[in-house]
Amino acid sequence: MNTRLLLALLASTLSVSAQTTAFGTKTAEAAPAAAPATAPAATAPAATATAPTTKPKAADDEVDNSVVITPFRALTPPDAKTTRTFQLSKMNKLGFTETSKELQRLFSAFATQRIVDGSPNGSSKATGYLASINYSLIQDLGDNRFLAKAAWPAAGPNEVLAAGVDTMAILLLDKPAKVGDTGKISGMHVGTVALLFTANYPPLVGKRFTLRREAFVECATLEDTPAALQKFVEEVNAGADLSVTTNEQVPCKKCGGLGFTREAQKGQLLDKRIPCADCASSGKVIISVETKFAP
Numbered sequence: 001m002n003t004r005l006l007l008a009l010l011a012s013t014l015s016v017s018a019q020t021t022a023f024g025t026k027t028a029e030a031a032p033a034a035a036p037a038t039a040p041a042a043t044a045p046a047a048t049a050t051a052p053t054t055k056p057k058a059a060d061d062e063v064d065n066s067v068v069i070t071p072f073r074a075l076t077p078p079d080a081k082t083t084r085t086f087q088l089s090k091m092n093k094l095g096f097t098e099t100s101k102e103l104q105r106l107f108s109a110f111a112t113q114r115i116v117d118g119s120p121n122g123s124s125k126a127t128g129y130l131a132s133i134n135y136s137l138i139q140d141l142g143d144n145r146f147l148a149k150a151a152w153p154a155a156g157p158n159e160v161l162a163a164g165v166d167t168m169a170i171l172l173l174d175k176p177a178k179v180g181d182t183g184k185i186s187g188m189h190v191g192t193v194a195l196l197f198t199a200n201y202p203p204l205v206g207k208r209f210t211l212r213r214e215a216f217v218e219c220a221t222l223e224d225t226p227a228a229l230q231k232f233v234e235e236v237n238a239g240a241d242l243s244v245t246t247n248e249q250v251p252c253k254k255c256g257g258l259g260f261t262r263e264a265q266k267g268q269l270l271d272k273r274i275p276c277a278d279c280a281s282s283g284k285v286i287i288s289v290e291t292k293f294a295p
Contacts, residue, residue, distance in 0.1 A: 064198055064208055067141045069170065072212050073192040075128045075161075081287040087294045088236060106291055107229050110244040111222040115188060123222050128189035129156035133216055135171060136182045138201050144173045147195070150216075152187070161189050161214075170195060170215040187216030236293045243292045250287055252279035259283040 090096040091103060112130055114123040131152040139147040148171050154163040170193055173185070193215045198208040222228055236242055251257035255276035262271040275281040 066197075067145075068196040069141070069145070069215075070194050070196075071191060072194040075189060075191040081289065083290045083292060085292050085294050088233060089295060104229065106244050106246065106293075107232055108224050109246045110232070110242070111224040111228065113244060114222045115219040116222065126188050126219075128191065129161045130186060130188050130219070130221060131155040131161065131216070132184065133169075133171070133187045134182075134184050135169070137171075137177060137179050138168075139197075139199065140177075140179055141170075141195075141197060144176060146171045146173065146177065146179075147197075147211075147213075152216075155189070164214065168211065168213050170213050172215070172217045174218045185216075185218045186221055188219045190215050190217055237295045239295070241292075243290050245288055245290050247286050248289045249284045252276060252283055252285045254278045255283065257283040 086098055086103070086106065087096075088098070088103075091098040092100060113126050115126050115130070116122060117124050133150050133152045135146075135148040135150040137146045137148050141147060148169055149166055150164060150169040150171065151166060152161075152164045155161040171185070171187065177183075191214075192212055195211045195213060196208075197211075199205060232242070252259075255261050255278070258276075259279060259281040260273040260275050263274055265272050276283075279285045
């Protein structure tokens with residue numbers, strides 16, 4: 001009798017627990033029991049996430065003096081609108097445009113577009129436009145590289161290199177210098193660079209940031225002398241492939257060099273004159289012309 005009663009009580013308790021878990025009546029009571037199991041899993045990532053935040057603080061206390069200079073915008077010289085040939089054999093002959101004066105003008109432009117280097121010919125075509133730069137050095141970036149306040153005139157066909165007035169620039173000098181030096185150099189423009197550095201000039205001392213500035217390389221151009229011109233003529237006669245790009249004024253094609261276009265008006269004998277926008281009413285336009293030299 002007693003054993004039957006115990007078995008009946010055990011069966012009733014099992015059926016009640018099965019019913020309560022199946023419908024979720026014990027979820028409110030089970031949550032506190034499950035919390036300790038999930039708490040360590042939730043706190044562990046939080047601990048690992050906050051741990052690295054303490055390391056950069058120690059790194060921030062140290063000044064990063066590294067300098068990184070990378071190209072940002074390369075110089076893209078415009079292509080010449082047209083080409084022509086200057087033949088030395090026709091120079092100063094009747095009926096030809098080749099004259100000694102024109103040769104001297106073209107050679108002067110050629111000399112400013114060629115830099116002296118260690119090549120067999122003693123010069124090479126410049127990769128950028130040359131400008132005369134007045135500078136005051138602000139910070140030494142190492143390897144004769146300097147951040148400077150500089151000024152230079154517009155250069156290149158159609159002034160593709162805009163003028164700079166009291167402008168921050170990056171200079172690569174060919175001789176040692178120190179902060180505070182002022183001077184004037186012939187610099188070749190090599191485009192815009194991104195400079196990542198830590199400033200050490202007021203009011204930005206200790207600030208690390210990136211600047212995008214025009215960059216110049218100090219260089220020497222060919223001498224514009226009679227001896228250099230004679231050597232140039234000898235090289236052309238020997239078969240050297242030499243050319244120069246210059247800005248030339250030519251008659252405007254749109255208006256035919258008049259500076260205006262005509263538009264007929266009803267009931268009037270005179271046409272309406274409309275100022276030419278292409279040449280700004282001057283009748284002339286400036287284009288870049290590549291002149292090739294031939295014997």
